[in-house]
Amino acid sequence: MPAEPYYLGDNPSKPVPFDGVITASHYVVPLFATMDWDQVPREKVVENIAGLQDPGGNLNDEIMMYIHVPYCKSFCHYCNFNRFHYPKQDSERLEKYTDYLIKEIDWYMRQPYVQARKFTGIYIGGGSPSTLPTSAIERLSSHLAKVIPNYDSIEKSFTGEPRTLRRPGLLEVLRDQGWDRITFGVETLNPEIHRKIGRLDTREDVDAIFDRMRDLNYKADTCVDMMYDLPGQSLFGFQDELTELVDSYDPTEIDLFTTIYLPYRPLHKMILDGRVAQPGSPWQLLAMREHLYDFLSEKGYHNTIAETWSKRNERSQYQTAHCARQDIIGIGCAARGNVKDMVSINPEKVDDWQKNVDEHGASTETLQSIGYEGVLDRIMVMFPRYKHLDKSLLGDFGEKVDSEVFERVLNVIDGHLENGTVEDEGDHFRVTKLGVIWHGNLQTDYLRHALNTEGEVLIEHLTEAKEDFDREDRFGINEQTTFIKENDDLYPKLMK
Known part of the structure; x- marks a missing residue:
C-alpha cells in the first residue's frame, strides 16, 4: 500500500x-x-575587489570554487543556464577559454582572503564542460592540482552531458586527475518526452557512461539529474521512470528538479503552440514530490537537500556552498560567487569576460556588499x-x-x-x-x-x-x- x-x-x-x-x-x-x-559603477567594483586583499571580515571559514563552461552541442528547450552554441571543430577557441579560466583562477588564489580560508571543493558546471577538448580538461585539472590546497583530498565534481562525456579517453582523464563526482543529465527515461524537451543524447549514451566507468574501475560517485512535472508526464509515468532509473543504474546521487516553464524559453512557446502537452496541476507535482521522498527513502537514499537524494548521508560541498553555508568563488563566463558579504556575477558574454580578466584579474562586474x-x-x-x-x-x-x-x-x-x-x-x-x-x-x-x-x-x-x-x-x-x-x-x- x-x-x-x-x-x-x-x-x-x-x-x-x-x-x-x-x-x-x-x-x-x-x-x-x-x-x-542595485547595480554599482565600475569604480565601486574595483574598490570592492581591493577590499578582498583584507583577509579579515569573514563570515565563513570554508570556501570552494565553481568553474563555468558555457558551451553546449545543442540547447535543451527548458534550459535557463548561461550557454552558447558549441564551436564545432574550433578547439582553438575552447583552449583559449581554458587559458582564461586558468588566469582567473590564479588571480583568486593569490588573494589573502582566499588563502586564509579552508578549501573544500571544486565544481565544474555549465553548459556542458565535457564539450571541452580532452587535452583542455587534462590541462585545467593539472593546473588546479598545483594551485588548490589539498587538491587530492577535497571534493571534485565534473559535469557533462552523456554524448560528450562518453568520448574516448575523457573518463580516463577524469579518473586519473582525481575527479570523484561525475554529474550528468538524464532528465527523463521516457523517449517521447525526452525528444520533446530537446534532449538529443540517447539511452545508449547513458549506458556507455556507466559501462565505461565499470570497465575502468572508476569509483567516482555518479550523480544524475532527473526532472519531473514534465509536459505530458503523469504521476504513474514518473513513478515508473524513477523505478527504472534506480533499478537500471543505481546512481550514487539523484538531483530531482521541478521543470521550469519560463515564458521566454522554447518549451513554454511549444506548449502555447500545442506542440507539447501542458504539465499537470500543482497538486500532481506535490504528489510526485511525496512519491520520490517515500520511494527513494525505501531504496536507501538520503534527502540531503530538498531536491537531492544521495546514498551518502552528508551534503556535497557544492550543495553546502550553494545553500549559503560557505563561500564560493565564481570562475568563468557568467559564473556567480559569494565572498565575504559580497555577491559576485561575472559577464554573460565570453568576450566581455576575457576582457575583464585581462584588465582586472577578476572578471566580476557586480561585486558588491549585501551586508x-x-x-x-x-x-x-x-x-x-x-x-x-x-x-x-x-x-x-x-x-x-x-x-x-x-x-x-x-x-x-x-x-x-x-x-x-x-x-x-x-x-x-x-x-x-x-x-x-x-x-x-x-x-x-x-x-x-x-x-x-x-x-x-x-x-x-x-x-x-x-x-x-x-x-x-x-x-x-x-x-x-x-x-x-x-x-x-x-x-x-x-x-x-
Whole structure:
C-alpha cells in the first residue's frame, strides 16, 4: 500500500499547511527578477575587489570554487543556464577559454582572503564542460592540482552531458586527475518526452557512461539529474521512470528538479503552440514530490537537500556552498560567487569576460556588499532546501542585523513550526518531510519581503488556492501567459 498522503486536505491529522500552492517554481526567474538589485559603477567594483586583499571580515571559514563552461552541442528547450552554441571543430577557441579560466583562477588564489580560508571543493558546471577538448580538461585539472590546497583530498565534481562525456579517453582523464563526482543529465527515461524537451543524447549514451566507468574501475560517485512535472508526464509515468532509473543504474546521487516553464524559453512557446502537452496541476507535482521522498527513502537514499537524494548521508560541498553555508568563488563566463558579504556575477558574454580578466584579474562586474541583512536573507531563503538551521548561526545574526529584520525571520519560522513544515530539534531547526514537499512555499515566505510591488503581484498570481483543490482541470500555461503579456512591464528584460 502507498504511504498515506501528507499534502492532501482530506485528512484532518495531516492538513494542507498553506492556503495555496506556490507555482512560482515554474517561473522562478521572473520571480527573482522582481527583487530590487542595485547595480554599482565600475569604480565601486574595483574598490570592492581591493577590499578582498583584507583577509579579515569573514563570515565563513570554508570556501570552494565553481568553474563555468558555457558551451553546449545543442540547447535543451527548458534550459535557463548561461550557454552558447558549441564551436564545432574550433578547439582553438575552447583552449583559449581554458587559458582564461586558468588566469582567473590564479588571480583568486593569490588573494589573502582566499588563502586564509579552508578549501573544500571544486565544481565544474555549465553548459556542458565535457564539450571541452580532452587535452583542455587534462590541462585545467593539472593546473588546479598545483594551485588548490589539498587538491587530492577535497571534493571534485565534473559535469557533462552523456554524448560528450562518453568520448574516448575523457573518463580516463577524469579518473586519473582525481575527479570523484561525475554529474550528468538524464532528465527523463521516457523517449517521447525526452525528444520533446530537446534532449538529443540517447539511452545508449547513458549506458556507455556507466559501462565505461565499470570497465575502468572508476569509483567516482555518479550523480544524475532527473526532472519531473514534465509536459505530458503523469504521476504513474514518473513513478515508473524513477523505478527504472534506480533499478537500471543505481546512481550514487539523484538531483530531482521541478521543470521550469519560463515564458521566454522554447518549451513554454511549444506548449502555447500545442506542440507539447501542458504539465499537470500543482497538486500532481506535490504528489510526485511525496512519491520520490517515500520511494527513494525505501531504496536507501538520503534527502540531503530538498531536491537531492544521495546514498551518502552528508551534503556535497557544492550543495553546502550553494545553500549559503560557505563561500564560493565564481570562475568563468557568467559564473556567480559569494565572498565575504559580497555577491559576485561575472559577464554573460565570453568576450566581455576575457576582457575583464585581462584588465582586472577578476572578471566580476557586480561585486558588491549585501551586508549582514542580505547574507541572512540568503541563508533563510535557502534554508528550506538545506533543511537544517543551527540556532547558534541564527543567534549570531541576531546580534548583527536590525531587530525588526530579525523579528521578521523569527515570525516566519514560528509560522512554519505551527504548520508542521519545520520542527524544533533543540539546537537547530529542521525542515520536515511535509516541508520538503512544500519547500517552494517555505522559500517564498522568506523571500516575500525582498520582492518589490511587481513581485508581490506576480506571487499572488502564481498561487493555486486551496479552494481549487478538487478541480480537475490543469492550471493552464495559457492563463499564465495571458497574465504575463498583460503585465509585461513587470519584467521587460525577460520578455525581450
